[in-house]
Amino acid sequence: MAKALPKRFKPDLLSRDGTLFNTVIAQSDMPRLRDILLSAEHDIHCTARFSRRKNVVVVSGNIKTTLTQECQRCLKPVDVDIDVPYELVFVDDEERAEALPDQYDPVILDEHGNIQVIDLYEDEVILHVPEVPRHSEATSCNMVKTEFGELPADVQEGKPNPFDALKDLRLH
Numbered sequence: 001m002a003k004a005l006p007k008r009f010k011p012d013l014l015s016r017d018g019t020l021f022n023t024v025i026a027q028s029d030m031p032r033l034r035d036i037l038l039s040a041e042h043d044i045h046c047t048a049r050f051s052r053r054k055n056v057v058v059v060s061g062n063i064k065t066t067l068t069q070e071c072q073r074c075l076k077p078v079d080v081d082i083d084v085p086y087e088l089v090f091v092d093d094e095e096r097a098e099a100l101p102d103q104y105d106p107v108i109l110d111e112h113g114n115i116q117v118i119d120l121y122e123d124e125v126i127l128h129v130p131e132v133p134r135h136s137e138a139t140s141c142n143m144v145k146t147e148f149g150e151l152p153a154d155v156q157e158g159k160p161n162p163f164d165a166l167k168d169l170r171l172h
């Protein structure tokens with residue numbers, strides 16, 4: 001049974017007994033993520049287990065959310081589900097972050113050795129936002145608008161499926 005991760009905490013204290021934590025963060029609470037997404041209405045579900053490795057504290061777990069962006073093919077909203085493992089290493093300052101071996105992704109603690117949950121996860125979620133979001137099948141995109149502009153009202157009437165209207169236009 002996982003325990004709720006506090007909003008702000010000292011990773012060093014959480015690394016002692018291997019407890020599994022979980023947390024739910026609203027995407028709308030992450031300003032930089034919010035700017036990238038078309039809408040930030042979903043929650044981010046994270047698990048976290050803290051451990052000590054040599055002289056650093058490591059956190060690892062899983063991040064799960066749905067990212068709503070604008071499809072680059074049809075310009076309509078497209079949802080991309082992510083469910084990804086992560087591993088991060090806590091460091092005291094920039095200097096130590098740069099000294100870490102490449103395989104470690106650093107998170108810099110504040111001057112009291114604390115971290116805010118949002119600061120811990122925001123970069124990691126942004127890393128998984130697709131650069132060119134698209135519906136997985138071209139057929140799930142509504143191509144009518146981009147290829148033909150607005151259809152005349154009489155063509156749209158009685159044609160609930162825009163692809164039917166598209167077929168008719170091609171026959172003329």
Ligand SMILES: [Zn+2]
Nearest residue numbers: 071074135141
């Ligand atoms: Zn699309």
